[in-house]
Amino acid sequence: MRNEKTTEEVALGIRRRVFEHSMRNNGGYLSQACSAGEQLAWLYNEELKLGAPTLPMIPKDFAGVPSAENTEYHTGAGYNGPAAPEFDRLFIAPAHYALVAYATLIEVGRMAPEGLEMFNKDGSSVEMIGAEHSPGMEVHNGTLGIGLSTGAGLAYGRRLKGDAGRTWVFMSDGEVQEGQTWEAVQAAAHHGIDNLYAIMDVNDQQCDGAMDSVMEVGDIKTKFQNFGAACIEIDGHDLNAMRDAVNEKHDGKPLIILARTNPFHSMPILEERFPRLHYVRFKSEDERARMNESIAKDLGVDPIDYAH
C-alpha cells in the first residue's frame, strides 16, 4: 500500500494537523511534529512494507484492557495492516509522540481525520500517550526505554520463524538515559539481530528541557557502536539522507539511524518556548494568537479559527 502524496507533502500534512489540533485544544505536542515529521512520513509513506489496515478508519471506542474475559480485545496494530510474515512492524517507542503518529496515519490514509477529534477524549481509544489499543500501536511504550527491547525480542522471534518482515522502532533520544536501552543494544548485538531497525529523533529535548541541562549523554553514536550496533547519523529533515542511511550494511547488527533534528523545524516561533518544548500549552491568549498567525504562515495555511 502506497500513498499518493509525496513524503514531503505527508510531513507537511502531519505538521498542519498537529498544529490545528494544538491550536484548537490550547496546546499539544507541537515540537515533536517539528522534529519527527520527516521520519514518520518517510517510514509510513516509503520505507515500511505494510498491508492494508484491518481496523475501521474511524477508531472504535476503548473496549477494555486485556483480560481472560475480554475475548474481543485487540491492539491498534491493525492500522499498520496485518501481522503477516512478509510485512514490517513498527513500535512508536516514545508513546508521547502519539499525536504526531496519529496525524501520520491520517496523512497516509490509514485513519480518518475524525480519529484525531477523538484524541484524549474520555472513553476514546485514541489516547494522549499511545496505549497498545490506540491506532497504530501494538505495545505499551509510555514507560520510556522498553521499546527497543520489545522490538529486539519480536525481531528475534520473527527471524526464528523465517519471517521476511523487519521490526522497526521509532525512538527518542531521551531514551538513551535509560539503562534498558543499552541492555537492549548489547543483547541485539550479542544475538546478531540484524532484522531490527531503529530511527531515533535526536532533537536534544526532554520533558525538563534541553537534554544537556537534564543529563548529558555524550556521543551516542559512538556509544551505540561500542555496544555493538551499526549506527549512522543523518540530518533528520533530509529525506534523501534517510533513504541512503537505511542501506547501510549492518550484517549481524541492529541498525540505528540517528536523525538529528531541530525541535522548531518549520515553526521557528516555538523557539520562544525553549527550553520547555515537551508539551506546549499556550500561556496566554496573546501567545496563542501570535503562534497561530506565525505557524499558519509557516505551514501555508490560514490561521485556525479556534474560537469555534
Place this chain on the structure above:
Amino acid sequence: MVEMVSRPYASAFEKFAAGNKDILCLSADLTSSCEIDGFRDRHPEQFMSMGMAEQNMLSFAGGLGLAGFRPFIHTFGVFMYRRPYDQLMASIAYPRRKVRLMGFLPGVTTPGGMTHQSIEDISVMRSIPNMTILETGDATEVESICEAADSIDGPVWCRVLRGSVPRLFDTPIKVGEIRELSSGDDILVVTSGICTEEAMRARSALQKAGLSIRHLHLHTIKPFDSKALLDHISSVKHGVVTLENHVTEGGIGSLVAETMADAGVGKRLVRLGLKDTYAHGGSRPYLMRYYGLDATAMVRGIEDLMGQEFGITESDLDTARVEDVHSLVKAEAL
C-alpha cells in the same frame, strides 16, 4: 526415609521443552544455578543467554511472546520482579504474554540474604492483573511445574525449588486444585511451598496429642478457588493457621484472611510466616527456625489458636519422620 530427588527441574524442563520449537529457554547468567546448564549444552538452538540485564530480558521476552513464542525465563525469583517490575507490568502482564517466569530460590531457601530472598513476590504478583501464581512444595510439583505453567493462557509466576528436593506427593500439579493432605475437624492448616513439609511434621506430632487437623497444600495461589477453601473452613471447629515462606502480608495468609472476611467467617486465623521483617543470610533450617517458618512455629501457632499447650518438644518434632507423613498423604488424599 522420604525420597530425596536431585535436581528435579533439570530433567523435567529438558523433557518438557526439548524439541518444542515454540518454547525458548532464557537465562540471566544463572544457568547452572537454575539447573538448565544441561539443556543449554544439549539444546543450544532453544537457549538464549540474556546476560545480567533483567530489564531487557523481560521486555525481550514480551517481544518473543508477541512473535508467538512461549519463553521460560530462568533466574532467581528476586531478580525477576524487583528491578524489572516496570517491564514485567508493561511488556508481559498487561498484554498477557505467555511468558513463564521461573523464579528460583523462593523466600529463605537461599543463604544469600536480603538481596537474594524473594520474600514479598507473592504479594506483588497477587496484585498484578492477568498474573497466575504457582508454587512448588516437593519434587513432584517441580517435575510438573512446566506443564502446569505452560497450560496457562497468559503470564505465570512460578516459585521453583532446586537441588535436593523431597518427594511428598505422587500426583502432578493440577492448576486450580487444592491438595487435601489430611481431613481433620479441629483445625484447618493451610500451607504452601517448603512450609508444607514443616506442617506435616507438626501435624504428625499434634495428631499423636489428639488434635484433629485438616491440612491443605496450595500450589495454585492465583487464581484461587475461595469456595473450596470456605468449605474446608466450615468443616473445622476452631479456626485456621497458615504458614508460608513469605511475609505474612499479601501471601497465602492474606489470601485466607481475605477469603474469610469476604464471606463473613467469624473463626480465628493465625498467620505464620515472615512477620513484617527482612531475613538475612544463613542456612535454610537456621532461617526457618529463626524466623518462625518451621514445624515448631506451626505447633506454637496452633497452641496459640487453641489456647492450650500440647507439650510437644523439639525432639518430638525431629522424630516425627516425614516418611510417616508421606505414607499418610498417599493414603488419604491422592
